[in-house]
Amino acid sequence: MEELLEREIILELKSRFFDLISTGGLSFSFSEVLSQMMAILKELLKVDEIDFYGCLEWKQGMLLEATTRLSTNDEVIGSFPACLVSELAEKPYSFIKYPESMPQYELLLVLAANEKPKGLFGFQFTGGSLTRLSDGFFNKLSFECNVFIEKARSLADTMEEEKRYKQLFRVTKKFHSTMDMDAVLGEIISTLREVYPSFTYYLLLSHDHKGYGGLPVKDLEYDSDNLTAMQSYVSGQIQFEDSVTEKNSIMYAPLKGKQGVYGVLQVIAPNSLVFPQNEVEFIKLLANTAGSALENAKLYEQSRKLIADLQLINETSHQLNTSLRLTDTMKFICGQIIKSFNAQEVGFIMLDEDHDDYSVLQGSTSFFFSKDASSYILRIAKRIKQEMEPLFIGDISSDRDDASLHFHSIMGVPMIQSGELKGFALVMHEEPYHFAFDTFKLLQSLIHHSTLAFTNSMLREELEKMVVTDHLTKLYSRGYLDDKMNLSMLEDQQGTFILIDIDNFKSVNDQYGHQVGDEVLIQLARHIAKNIRGTDIGARWGGEELAIYLPGAPLDTGVMIANRLVEKVEKNTDPNVTVSCGVSTWIRGQEDTTKTVFKRADQALYLAKGSGKNKVVVQNEEQSCFSDKV
Structure with a gap:
């Protein structure tokens, strides 16, 4: 029973x-x-x-x-x-x-x-x-x-295994639907947290990263104490590390693609002397799938960057081949470099024939026209003249005692034409090691393609300037001044004209000879160039007469500049000479032409010469005048 x-x-x-x-x-x-x-x-x-x-x-x-x-x-x-x-x-x-x-x-x-x-x-x-x-x-x-x-x-x-492989299939679909590395890495961690909530995970990456939105990402240091992780990365094989004291077991799964290993997935299983074998295969498959996805994302990023680089060179070459002025072209190129390289300052420095002096091309960023820029320019120029090679400096303050330098990351690329150093491009950022080496190589290619166009553009503008420039004084010609005055009277609200004559110039030629007389004219032209703005026009009027036109400037400004010029010439010429100046002005709304403006200035100059010379006289339509003897 x-x-x-x-x-x-x-x-x-x-x-x-x-x-x-x-x-x-x-x-x-x-x-x-x-x-x-x-x-x-x-x-x-x-x-x-x-x-x-x-x-x-x-x-x-x-x-x-x-x-x-x-x-x-x-x-x-x-x-x-x-x-x-x-x-x-x-x-x-x-x-x-x-x-x-x-x-x-x-x-x-x-x-x-x-x-x-x-x-x-x-x-x-x-x-x-x-x-x-x-x-x-x-x-x-x-x-x-x-x-x-x-x-x-x-x-x-x-x-449970069926559920995991469904998750793996879902993750694989997501991996292949995105080319964003952040999204791929985030999906890896999200899946592991869902499947193994009690485990701990880290992504040990071999490439530079920017944090990846708070994901548990660490640098895979080549001198790291974590030898097991490095062994997994180098060998491309799964490695295990068991710790009795920590009461855990760690699995290192390489994130491997067809072309290489991009990092290591570190999975820590708590309360286990040996990593659970039934979990190894799933994590291995996830890591392999993620490695392929990372590789695809990396290749996609590289292809996009390559396309962007080619577009940059193509757009720049196209711009250089247009008929724009050099300054406009330089502004465009500097803007492209700032946008593409995330640079803060971009300058193009031209050297003279002896490489002893330099000039900054218009269109460079404003910093290069300040006094602070000279320390960077002179330092880079010295090294480029010595080595004739591009410079890639991660931190310029690391090899010198002067830690006060504001910009640390610097790229300098020489501009060489027909084996001759013409100048160099200088790209800077305040953060150390800001520029990637790929950026440096792209900059070299960009400057190499641009140097010939720069040189040709500068020669063209120099030739154009020679056509409208007086050979002796290097001031503009009379015809150029006439054209600019006519244009100004159409566009500006006012303008001032100064006519300048060297007092007793015939006696200078008779006493010292025509060669010294020419030198006196050159000295006067230099004084004019130093005392006017870049938009003002200094010209040779004829013989010993020179002229200045100040577009948009009122009469008071013209009188001030004329008085300054009279004073400078009297004190700083050899042999010593003096000048007389006649000043006239025009204002929009009055019936005026260039001829009437010239005529009034000429009458004022005649009065200055006839009333003692070495002075400034202003003449108006009513023939009233005043003089200011310096």
């Missing part, structure tokens, strides 16, 4: 276990299946409470994983009892009645696989109900529980 009852219990138990798996009502989380299984055991065996302890290898003990009690405190149950270990070694499925090492239980039902303990059930029976069941029954019970636990684990693992 008892044997029949035991058989019925076993059959009912198997049937209920089968229903647990076959109904599909559970998500097959192993913990849920285990709880349902223990409820069935409690009901059929009529026991008070059942506790299940899982094997905890790293502590050589057991951890309470599930219980039928309403409340309990999780705790680790010491080390495996010696008697338990010896009995498990003898038979794969076993039970122990009234265990001395665990007296709180009347029965221990031991679970094992491959002669290794996997866990145990602890039963607390009411009264003498334990004695009514035979040892044969408990052997069968142990066998059936082992079989069910293994099936449940296997099924839960299969479903």
Whole structure:
């Protein structure tokens, strides 16, 4: 009768276990299946409470994983009892009645696989109900529980693996739908956090990064103490590192593409002496997929940059081949370099024939026309003249005591035409090591393509200037001044004209000769050039007469400049001479022409010559005048 009852219990138990798996009502989380299984055991065996302890290898003990009690405190149950270990070694499925090492239980039902303990059930029976069941029954019970636990684990693992591979498929689709490295890296971490919430992750990258939006990214340092990570990166193979003291195991999976390794994924599994083998394959596949995606994103970024570089060179070449003025072209090129290279200052420095002096081309950024720029220009010019090679300086203050330099990252590229150094381009940023080496190579290519056009443009403008320039004084010609005055009277509101004559110039020629007379004219022309603005026009009017036109300037400004010129010439010419000046002006709204303006200035000059010379006279239409002897 008892044997029949035991058989019925076993059959009912198997049937209920089968229903647990076959109904599909559970998500097959192993913990849920285990709880349902223990409820069935409690009901059929009529026991008070059942506790299940899982094997905890790293502590050589057991951890309470599930219980039928309403409340309990999780705790680790010491080390495996010696008697338990010896009995498990003898038979794969076993039970122990009234265990001395665990007296709180009347029965221990031991679970094992491959002669290794996997866990145990602890039963607390009411009264003498334990004695009514035979040892044969408990052997069968142990066998059936082992079989069910293994099936449940296997099924839960299969479903979990299916879920992970679905996630891997979803992630792979995302990887191949984006070319953004940040998005790829973010998806790696997001997937790992979803699948393994208790693990810790780091991305050890071999390329420069800017933080990647708060992701756990670290530099893969080549001199790092983490030799295991470096070994994984260099070999392209998965590496493991186990720590007894830290109670964790670390997996290093290389992020590998077809052309190289782009970093290492570091995964830290807590409370494990050995990295869980069932997780290795999934992480490996994720890392390989991510490596390919990173490579594609990197190649896409490189291709976009290459296209942008080619567009920059093409646009610049096109601009250089247009008929724009050199200043406009330089402004365009400086703007392109600032935009493409993220530079702060861009200057084009031209050297004279002896390389002793320099000039800054118009269109360079304003900094290069300040006094502070000279220290940078002279330092770079010296090195370029010596080496005749491009300079790529990550931090210019690192090799000198002067730490007060504002700009640290510097690129200097010589402009060489037909083997002769014409000048150099200077690109700067205040942050050290701001420019990438690829940027430096692009700048060299850009300057190489541009130098010939720069030179031709400068020669063209020099030739144009020669056509409208007096050969002796280097001032503009009379015809050029006439044209500019006519244009000004159409566009400006007012303007002032100064006519200048050297006093007693015939006596200078007679006493010193025409060659000295020419030198006096040159000295006067230099004084004029130094005392007018870049928009003003100094010209040779004829013979010993010179002229200045000040577009947009009022009469007072013209008188001030004329008086200054009279004073400078009297004090700073050799042989000493003086000049007389006649000044006239025009204002929009009055009936005036260039001829009338010239005529009034000429009349004023005549009065200045006739009233003692070495003075400034202003003449108006009513012939009233005033003079100012300096």
